[in-house]
Amino acid sequence: MTNEALSQGSREQTDGFHLVIDALKLNDIDTIFGLVGIPITDLARLAQAEGMRFIGFRHEQHAGNAAAIAGYMTQKPGICLTVSAPGFLNGLTALANATTNCFPMILISGSSEREIVDLQQGDYEEMDQLAAAKPYAKAAYRVLHAEDIGVGVARAIRAAVSGRPGGVYLDLPAKLLAQSLDAEQGRKSLIKVVDAAPRQIPAPESVKRALDVLKSAKRPLILLGKGAAYAQADADIRAFVEKTGIPYLPMSMAKGLLPDSHVQSASAARSYVLAEADVVLLIGARLNWLLAHGKGKTWGSAPKQFIQVDIAPTEIDSNVAIAAPLIGDIGSCVSALLAGVDAGFAKPSAEWTGAIAERKDKNLTKMAATLALNPSPMNFHSALRAIRDVLKPRPDIYVVNEGANTLDFARSIIDMAEPRKRLDSGTWGIMGIGMGYAIGAAVTSGKPVVAIEGDSAFGFSGMEIETICRYQLPVCTIVFNNNGVYRGTDVNPTGGKDVAPTVFVKGARYDKMIEAFGGKGYHATTPDELAAALVEAIASGKPALINAVIDEAAGTESGRLTNLNPQLAAKKK
Ligand SMILES: Cc1ncc(C[n+]2csc(CCOP(=O)(O)OP(=O)(O)O)c2C)c(N)n1
Numbered sequence: 001m002t003n004e005a006l007s008q009g010s011r012e013q014t015d016g017f018h019l020v021i022d023a024l025k026l027n028d029i030d031t032i033f034g035l036v037g038i039p040i041t042d043l044a045r046l047a048q049a050e051g052m053r054f055i056g057f058r059h060e061q062h063a064g065n066a067a068a069i070a071g072y073m074t075q076k077p078g079i080c081l082t083v084s085a086p087g088f089l090n091g092l093t094a095l096a097n098a099t100t101n102c103f104p105m106i107l108i109s110g111s112s113e114r115e116i117v118d119l120q121q122g123d124y125e126e127m128d129q130l131a132a133a134k135p136y137a138k139a140a141y142r143v144l145h146a147e148d149i150g151v152g153v154a155r156a157i158r159a160a161v162s163g164r165p166g167g168v169y170l171d172l173p174a175k176l177l178a179q180s181l182d183a184e185q186g187r188k189s190l191i192k193v194v195d196a197a198p199r200q201i202p203a204p205e206s207v208k209r210a211l212d213v214l215k216s217a218k219r220p221l222i223l224l225g226k227g228a229a230y231a232q233a234d235a236d237i238r239a240f241v242e243k244t245g246i247p248y249l250p251m252s253m254a255k256g257l258l259p260d261s262h263v264q265s266a267s268a269a270r271s272y273v274l275a276e277a278d279v280v281l282l283i284g285a286r287l288n289w290l291l292a293h294g295k296g297k298t299w300g301s302a303p304k305q306f307i308q309v310d311i312a313p314t315e316i317d318s319n320v321a322i323a324a325p326l327i328g329d330i331g332s333c334v335s336a337l338l339a340g341v342d343a344g345f346a347k348p349s350a351e352w353t354g355a356i357a358e359r360k361d362k363n364l365t366k367m368a369a370t371l372a373l374n375p376s377p378m379n380f381h382s383a384l385r386a387i388r389d390v391l392k393p394r395p396d397i398y399v400v401n402e403g404a405n406t407l408d409f410a411r412s413i414i415d416m417a418e419p420r421k422r423l424d425s426g427t428w429g430i431m432g433i434g435m436g437y438a439i440g441a442a443v444t445s446g447k448p449v450v451a452i453e454g455d456s457a458f459g460f461s462g463m464e465i466e467t468i469c470r471y472q473l474p475v476c477t478i479v480f481n482n483n484g485v486y487r488g489t490d491v492n493p494t495g496g497k498d499v500a501p502t503v504f505v506k507g508a509r510y511d512k513m514i515e516a517f518g519g520k521g522y523h524a525t526t527p528d529e530l531a532a533a534l535v536e537a538i539a540s541g542k543p544a545l546i547n548a549v550i551d552e553a554a555g556t557e558s559g560r561l562t563n564l565n566p567q568l569a570a571k572k573k
């Protein structure tokens with residue numbers, strides 16, 4: 001052996017495993033949500049050995065949802081790590097959901113031998129994962145050489161958080177992880193991403209146009225979307241709303257950006273303001289189905305002008321004409337608008353704000369009467385009243401929420417007072433985010449989480465209560481148990497043995513599930529029992545599950561989305 005070879009041989013070596021972890025750590029990523037197996041088990045072990053937190057799940061979809069919500073909360077990409085083909089596909093739902101909701105996350109999956117996959121020779125967990133991920137991700141990359149890991153991770157981070165955030169897929173073939181490399185060369189190949197999500201300053205003429213349209217309004221309205229919440233421009237957004245005096249509506253996950261009790265909140269007069277407003281300023285809210293696409297009955301017959309603040313220029317005019325687009329990051333756009341609200345800016349007329357206040361009062365009085373009732377069995381309202389009262393003095397608690405009726409009623413009854421504390425089914429109205437979001441929120445914040453779950457919704461991620469117990473997370477899950485999807489009263493019209501498609505086992509005891517893993521289960525049949533259980537669970541800071549028995553006849557089909565169900569066209573003679 002030559003001297004050179006000897007000295008080379010004694011030089012420090014690194015490998016793909018180490019470089020992935022080093023690249024993540026270099027970019028201040030300290031947590032991985034995932035599920036182990038070939039070829040990434042050692043990657044997870046190494047992450048833990050190197051001081052990162054590895055949170056292991058029972059199904060990849062929930063690890064992916066945890067990563068996505070961590071990204072939403074922190075503006076840093078959440079990381080989800082999975083095995084190849086089936087593990088990757090399980091994570092892909094979460095990646096697609098993150099992209100749809102504009103949450104920054106990176107799905108990192110191990111993959112099988114490229115040569116065998118590409119010739120379709122039947123490798124272990126063979127699949128062209130990169131191609132499968134592309135349509136559902138904001139970006140997708142594959143790294144083939146260990147010296148490119150630094151670039152791959154840097155590109156993934158930038159793609160996830162810059163511009164409109166989204167889900168990014170990073171494909172790591174098994175062979176790559178085992179490749180070795182001179183350690184010094186490896187170190188030099190890593191990239192620390194500088195200014196991953198650069199500010200995008202709006203053009204002054206766009207700001208002026210937006211302000212001019214706003215000033216022309218007789219009945220202005222501000223709509224805050226979760227993009228506004230994501231931006232963490234809370235103080236400026238609040239200042240802008242308050243300085244202009246314009247009534248506002250928060251979309252579901254923007255609740256708490258200003259406290260729901262705010263005098264300018266028009267939530268309790270939603271249908272009125274949407275129909276009557278003449279100028280609508282959208283801040284980080286898209287005119288998608290959740291806003292009836294900006295047209296139709298919901299928006300009334302009065303002519304409307306829209307001002308839209310968004311980071312993505314292609315969002316503009318996607319559903320209706322936008323009179324004044326304002327393109328840039330939301331923080332920069334709102335601060336530019338705020339600077340333009342000078343002494344000459346007239347507050348909305350008392351006629352407009354008075355009419356809204358009148359509707360609000362009427363609707364709130366009606367709601368208070370409904371909430372005060374105490375039916376037996378409990379219904380959604382009485383159960384949510386109990387939860388609302390317990391949560392009121394605790395604005396720091398995260399609220400995760402999914403279901404149909406459980407989602408719709410909780411959204412309107414549970415007030416939020418702090419930004420980014422409400423995490424729910426989001427843009428897709430997806431079921432299955434519950435335990436993943438709850439775990440992601442608890443791990444990321446260290447704060448308590450209360451997950452308000454329909455019994456069907458809970459089932460999608462219910463096994464993760466073992467994960468909650470394993471990591472001893474301060475998560476209290478409340479299952480709204482109405483024996484089924486929407487309600488528990490449907491019957492099989494044939495009289496056959498199978499129950500109706502919407503119906504579950506009657507009187508199921510979800511509280512017993514958590515006891516299997518050492519958590520605390522509660523069975524609540526009255527609002528008082530529910531409140532007492534919730535108070536105790538929150539105080540304990542430990543994993544808990546409350547089985548809240550709800551009248552199985554109380555819900556409606558699809559909650560408030562009944563009208564989206566296609567109607568049967570064929571009538572049987
Ligand atoms: C992934 C996914 N699958 C199916 C659905 C259809 N879906 C909408 S709400 C819902 C469950 C509603 O029942 P539950 O969670 O018990 O709420 P409830 O109305 O009974 O309170 C289902 C299955 C969905 N939205 N997402």
Ligand SMILES: [Mg+2]
Pocket residue numbers: 454455456480481482483484485486487
């Ligand atoms: Mg249900």
